[in-house]
Amino acid sequence: MSDSSIVHAHQFDDAEQQHEASWLGMWVFLATEVMFFGGMFLGYTIYRSTYPAAFADASNHLDIWLGTINTAVLIGSSFTMALAVRSAQLGARKPLVLFLILTLVLGALFLGIKFTEYYAKIEENLVPGSNFSFAGPLGRAAEIFFSFYFAMTGMHALHMIIGLALLTAMIVKAGRGRFSSVYNTPVELVGLYWHFVYIVWIFLFPLLYLVGRHLQ
Amino acid sequence: MSSGHIVSVKLYLAIFGALLVMTLATAGAAFIDLGGNLNTALAMVIAACKALLVILFFMHVRYSSRLTWVFVGAGFFWLMILLSLTLADVLSRRWLPTLLL
Amino acid sequence: MNGPVEERRQHYLNVNYGLKSWLLTIDHKRIAWLYLVGVTFFFFVGGLFATLIRMELLTPQGDLVQAETYNKLFTMHGVTMIFFFLIPSIPAVLGNFLIPLMIGARDLAFPRLNLASWYIYILGGVFTLAAAAAGGVDTGWTFYTPYSSIYSNTHVALTVIGIFITGFSSILTGLNFIVTIHTMRAPGMTWFRLPLFVWAHYATSIIFILGTPVIAITLALVAFERLFGLGIFNPELGGDPLLFQHLFWFYSHPAVYIMILPGMGVISELIACFSRKRVFGYDFVAFSSLAIAVLGFLVWGHHMFVSGQSVYASMIFSLLSMLVAIPSAIKVFNWTATLYKGSISFDAPMIYALGFIGLFTIGGLTGLFLATLGVDIHVHDTYFVIAHFHYIMVGSAVMAYLGGIHFWWPKMTGRKYSEPLARLAAVIIFLGFNLTFFPQFVLGYLGMPRRYHVYPPEFQVLNVMSTAGASILAVGYVLPLAYLIWSLRYGVVAGMNPWKAKGLEWETASPPPTDNFDVTPIVVHEAYAYGEAESQAVYPTGKPANV
Numbered sequence: 001m002s003d004s005s006i007v008h009a010h011q012f013d014d015a016e017q018q019h020e021a022s023w024l025g026m027w028v029f030l031a032t033e034v035m036f037f038g039g040m041f042l043g044y045t046i047y048r049s050t051y052p053a054a055f056a057d058a059s060n061h062l063d064i065w066l067g068t069i070n071t072a073v074l075i076g077s078s079f080t081m082a083l084a085v086r087s088a089q090l091g092a093r094k095p096l097v098l099f100l101i102l103t104l105v106l107g108a109l110f111l112g113i114k115f116t117e118y119y120a121k122i123e124e125n126l127v128p129g130s131n132f133s134f135a136g137p138l139g140r141a142a143e144i145f146f147s148f149y150f151a152m153t154g155m156h157a158l159h160m161i162i163g164l165a166l167l168t169a170m171i172v173k174a175g176r177g178r179f180s181s182v183y184n185t186p187v188e189l190v191g192l193y194w195h196f197v198y199i200v201w202i203f204l205f206p207l208l209y210l211v212g213r214h215l216q
Numbered sequence: 217m218s219s220g221h222i223v224s225v226k227l228y229l230a231i232f233g234a235l236l237v238m239t240l241a242t243a244g245a246a247f248i249d250l251g252g253n254l255n256t257a258l259a260m261v262i263a264a265c266k267a268l269l270v271i272l273f274f275m276h277v278r279y280s281s282r283l284t285w286v287f288v289g290a291g292f293f294w295l296m297i298l299l300s301l302t303l304a305d306v307l308s309r310r311w312l313p314t315l316l317l
Numbered sequence: 318m319n320g321p322v323e324e325r326r327q328h329y330l331n332v333n334y335g336l337k338s339w340l341l342t343i344d345h346k347r348i349a350w351l352y353l354v355g356v357t358f359f360f361f362v363g364g365l366f367a368t369l370i371r372m373e374l375l376t377p378q379g380d381l382v383q384a385e386t387y388n389k390l391f392t393m394h395g396v397t398m399i400f401f402f403l404i405p406s407i408p409a410v411l412g413n414f415l416i417p418l419m420i421g422a423r424d425l426a427f428p429r430l431n432l433a434s435w436y437i438y439i440l441g442g443v444f445t446l447a448a449a450a451a452g453g454v455d456t457g458w459t460f461y462t463p464y465s466s467i468y469s470n471t472h473v474a475l476t477v478i479g480i481f482i483t484g485f486s487s488i489l490t491g492l493n494f495i496v497t498i499h500t501m502r503a504p505g506m507t508w509f510r511l512p513l514f515v516w517a518h519y520a521t522s523i524i525f526i527l528g529t530p531v532i533a534i535t536l537a538l539v540a541f542e543r544l545f546g547l548g549i550f551n552p553e554l555g556g557d558p559l560l561f562q563h564l565f566w567f568y569s570h571p572a573v574y575i576m577i578l579p580g581m582g583v584i585s586e587l588i589a590c591f592s593r594k595r596v597f598g599y600d601f602v603a604f605s606s607l608a609i610a611v612l613g614f615l616v617w618g619h620h621m622f623v624s625g626q627s628v629y630a631s632m633i634f635s636l637l638s639m640l641v642a643i644p645s646a647i648k649v650f651n652w653t654a655t656l657y658k659g660s661i662s663f664d665a666p667m668i669y670a671l672g673f674i675g676l677f678t679i680g681g682l683t684g685l686f687l688a689t690l691g692v693d694i695h696v697h698d699t700y701f702v703i704a705h706f707h708y709i710m711v712g713s714a715v716m717a718y719l720g721g722i723h724f725w726w727p728k729m730t731g732r733k734y735s736e737p738l739a740r741l742a743a744v745i746i747f748l749g750f751n752l753t754f755f756p757q758f759v760l761g762y763l764g765m766p767r768r769y770h771v772y773p774p775e776f777q778v779l780n781v782m783s784t785a786g787a788s789i790l791a792v793g794y795v796l797p798l799a800y801l802i803w804s805l806r807y808g809v810v811a812g813m814n815p816w817k818a819k820g821l822e823w824e825t826a827s828p829p830p831t832d833n834f835d836v837t838p839i840v841v842h843e844a845y846a847y848g849e850a851e852s853q854a855v856y857p858t859g860k861p862a863n864v
Contacts, residue, residue, distance in 0.1 A: 010832075011417075011424035011501070021426040021500045027284060028492045031291035032530045038295040039534035039564050043549055045299060046306050046560055068243045072236060079232040082223070082274045089222050129546030140554040147547040151538065195274045199267045205239075206259035210246035214255065283499065294527045297614055302563045305618065305630035 019185055026189045030196050037155065037200050044148045044207060047141070054141030056212025058134070061126060062149070063117060067209040070113050071201065077106035078198045085191040088174070091181035097174045100187075103194065104167045107160055114157055121146075149208055156204060159197045166190045221279035231273045238266050328731070328828040343428035344831055346729070349414035351435050352405060357798070359401035359442065364791065366394035371753075371784040377777050379770045387770035388455035389471065395458030400480050401442055403710055404572065407579035408490055408525075409438070411721045412518045414729060416494060418822035418829065419512050421503025421838045421854065426496040427489075434489040441483030448475035457768060459569070462550035462561040466542040474543045477536040484533045487575075491525025494518050503821070505840030505854070509603070512820055512844050513596060516603040517582025520610035524571045524578075528614070532568035535561065559625055566617035574613040576710055577677075578606060580717030581648055584670050587720050588652045590818040591667035592659025595845035598651040605644035612641040622693045631690055638688035645681050649674060664816075665739035669720030672747045673713050680708030683758065698768075701761025707754045716746065719797060726801065727815045731828045732808030738800045746793035752786025813861075819845050824852050824861040834861070 012018040048055045084099035125133040126146050134142040170190050173179065179187055242262040250258065272278040277288055329346045339347060369390050373381040382390065413431065417424050425431055448454060454476045456465040465473050498519050502511070539561070541547040550556045589596045596602055618626055618634030626634075652674055661667070683705040686692050696702065727733050756779040761767075765776050772780065814823040825834050838854030838861070846853060852861065 009428075011422065011426065011428060013501075013837075017500055021496050023280075024283065024287065024499060025427060025492055025496045027287040028495055028526055029488075031287060031294075032488050032492075032526050034291035034295055034530075035298070035527055036530035036534050038298055039531045039567075040538070041295070042298055042302055042564065043538070043560055046302065046557065047555075049303075049306065050557070051555060064243065064246075068239065071239050075232060075235045075239065078235075078270060078274055079228060082228050082231075083225070086222060086225070086228070089220065128548055143548055143554050144551075144556060147541075147549045150545075151541055151547055151549070155534075155537075192275055195270050199270055202263050202266045202270070206242055206246070206263055210243065210255075210259055212255075213246035214249040290527070294614065298531065298567055301615065301618065301630070301633070302560075302567075304633060305559070305563065305621075305627045306557075308627040308629040309625075311627070311629065 015183070022185050022189060026192050030192065033159075033196060033200075037152075040148065040152050040155065041203070041207075044152070047144050047148070048207075048211070051138070051141035051144070052212075054138035055145050056215055057136070057138050058142040058145035058149075059209060059211035060213065060215075061124070062209050063120070064209050064213065066113055066117050067205055070110050071205050073106050073110045073113070074198045074201050077103045077110070078195055080106065081191050081194045085184070085188055088179050088184035088187040089181060091179075093174065093177060093179070096179065096187070097171060100167055100171045100174060104164060104171065107164050107167065107194075111157060111160055111164075114153065118150075152204055152208070156197065156200055159200070163190075163194050163197055166193065221276065223273060223276070223279075227273065231269050234269060235266055238262050326826065327830065328826060329831045330731075330828050332831050341432075343424070343432055345413050345417055345425050345428060345431055346829065346831075348428075348431050348435055349410050349729075352409040352413065352438070355435070355438060355442065356402050356406045356410060359397050360406075360794075362446075363394055363397035363402055364794065366390050366397065367787065368791065370394060371787040373770050374772070374780045375784050377772050377774045377780075382770065384770050385455060388457075388768070389453035391768055392454045392457050393449050396445060396454070396476065396480065398710075399458060399572070399576075400483055401438075401445070403576045403714060404487060405438060405490075406714075406718050407583060407721060408494070408518060408521055408575075409434075409486075411514075411583065411718075411725060412494065412521075412579060413490070415725065415822055416497060416515060416518060417501075418728075418825065418833050419515050419820060420498065420501060420506055421821050421834065421840065422497065422501040423832045423834070425493045426501060427493050430489050431493055434486045434493070437489070438483055438486035441479045441481070441486065444479030444482060445476055446479075448472040448479060451475065459565065460536070460539060460561075461565075462539065462542075462558050463552055463556070466539050466550045466561075474540045477540050481533050481536050481540070484529045487525045487529045491522035491529075494522040495526065498522075503838050503840055503854070506821075507840075509600065510840055510842070510844050510853075511603075512582075513585035513599065513602050513606070514579075514582035516606045517578045517585070520606035521575050521578045523607075523610045524575050524613065528568040528571040528575075531564060532572075535564040535568070538564075559621065562621050562624055563617070566620045567614075570617040570620065571610070571613045573706070573709065574609055576714050578609060580673065580714045580721075581606070583717045583721035583724075584652060584673050585648075586818075586820070587666045587670035587724055588655050588674075589845045589847065590724070590816055591662050591664060591670065592656050593847045594655050594659040595843070595847055596651060597654035597657075598647075599844070601647055602651050605647045608644040609641065612637065612644070616641055616688075619688050619693070622690060623697050635688055635690045639685065642681060642685055642688075645677075649678055649681075663740070665734075665736060665743050666720040666724040668740060668743035668747070669716045669723070672743070673716050673720070676708050676712030676716070676750070680705060680713055683708065696761055698766055699761035700757040700765045700767055703767050704754050704757035704761060707757070712750050712754065716743075716750075719743070719746070722797070722801070724816065724818075725822070726804070727811030728822055728827050728829070730805060730808070731811055731826075732804045733811045733815060734797075734804040734808055735800050738796060742793050742796035742800075745789060745796070749786050749789030749791075749793050753783050753790055754786070756780070756782045756786075819847055819853060821854060824854060 008015045008018040080099045080102040084096055084103060087096035087099055121127055125131050128143050128147045132143050167190065170187055242259055245258055246255065271288065277284060329344055342348060373387060451472050454471045454473055456469050456473060498515060538549050542550060548554045548556060550561050585596050585602060616634055616638040618630055619638045622631050687702060687705060723739055760776055760779050765772050811827045813827055821838055836856050836858050838856055840854045842851060842853045
């Protein structure tokens, strides 16, 4: 069922086709992101199976409190994002803007906590490179762990920053009344992206922060 | 494609709550020695469940077309190909002495 | 119809003029031309590197260039040809131009993303050319660690960043194709009425989407190691060189199917048209495209048989590599069956297509030799491998590309090229190609290793033959550049369907209007209805667009 009065791009026959194409397009993109992060998960898996003790030792140097709080922050932001999309579907402009702003704030909070952690790691000489120092014979493999820690959380943080930029754009557009119950695809798609970035963190958290905690 | 189905706030709240509980559970379980690889396995199972909840409800896949399910499944399936065949190499390298070539 | 009436008809080329109208276009047909210019440029850059390589190999001694320079030459040849010519060529030029036409759509699903894709491709190319100008890279296009991540003193980071950027061009093209084919087919254009060219590009797009991100992250990790000291591949820390190889080949093996599947799609179209017959076993060919895409992801370890991979994993990969040959063979059988009792004509595109079938068979079979564990121990890293992949990439993929360019040239430009010159060029290319690369099978079998600028004197005769062949091949490649450009101005004006081919693209004007069809076609017949007079579609207000 299509409403020909709804504006759609000229290459599409109607708004429904445009929506379907956009939705599928975002999922195809997310599939590429799964494989992109997947390469790092593969590397991590291989080295963890090869150097289990070093990975456990190194993981215990991460701040589990900050990691858990950050996970909760992201859960919150996923929740507010879902509510934002829901508001858009209902054509509720003010709640939409509110929930988008909340999502943005929680995302920024996550990044703030993350960079605090990074700063602490710099102070503790746990950044791979010439300043890296880790006591004990497991030090070399621990440097591999921290290489993955920075690569994976860094790539994740980069995706969060892009997400914040997308959210800002959505807030501006929503504020101007660009979305309605009939047209809210961009909000929906930004939502998909945001949830995906959270899913990456769902796996990063146990793999980086919770290795061998019972050995502490 | 997404059906435009509108999920209730109550359901979202329930998912939100479940995700928080599972996070606390996984963090807590990490401190208990379950023996062998069970800690890792449990953490991965919990993570997978959390991801599934987000995918099905927050990302509306529960209410989407079968084509969407294929696209979602394909991404993870392909990741499994990458992981399993590579691990097949890494884990079997030391099974028998290999001849020096 | 020629003359003044023809000149006034508006189409996608004359609808507006000026550089801005091209650089800011969102018309898939113009974007195809942008890519055509790009890939042609990089083809000749890669060819320049090849020329220097073959000149050095005329003599057993290293007398033209030093070893380090030679390493840079074969690296840049590989990088340029693979990432900047072969991978984009057919999909970004012919795929972009034809897919909307073939399915009866006005454009791709995301036209602006399509343009962004081209800019990303060019940006990546600029980075890589900058690296070449600054002194190049010497790691081989395979960038094996830890040489590439730690020990090489060449511009690795710059080059891998260039390839990383260009990878996004592939990803976006694949995304566009998949969504377009799923959602924008004209009424009546069911999946099994699609031209096999479209099936081939759908399968290729699966590989674009699921494979390219892995090489992206792999090269990013190499860059991180070089730039930030994140020692993931560092053996001094306990890093595993094989991890890089697994990640690299997970993409780069399917990448070779990216390079051949579109070509196979072209061949299906050419064989059908120039045999005046529908493709035999359409369903089998369509499913084989998908099978090649999927199975192609399961075989990457066959590049690592001698690298230290577990022999058990190697056996699995060897077996899977045998399996992936099956759908390719099915296609060759079906094309051959299409030729049987067909009404064959030897226009230039058909010469390329027939050459493809023979050369692809040789290339494919020699791939099976390499997939056989025991044989590979002896011929790995020899010229046998080089000959094998050039039979596929040059003897097959490039010939399919040229065949396609010639076949659809009248549609893209509204002009015909010089058929006698084109046939001559096709024959020169075929002969030059075989003289260049067949001796390399022998050289590899006899033990000449690859990636060395010197070789034992007893190999000189075969090397001289190979270089001679390369010179002939070069002539063959320059000819189309000349007569195709010439035809843009002086070629005979082509009608809507100069080949009397079947397919929706032939049921609109040459060149097509910006929105492809004056009215959206409604498809009522199967593909390749050769031998029947009707067109594949009906047009609600009458006939298709006329010349």
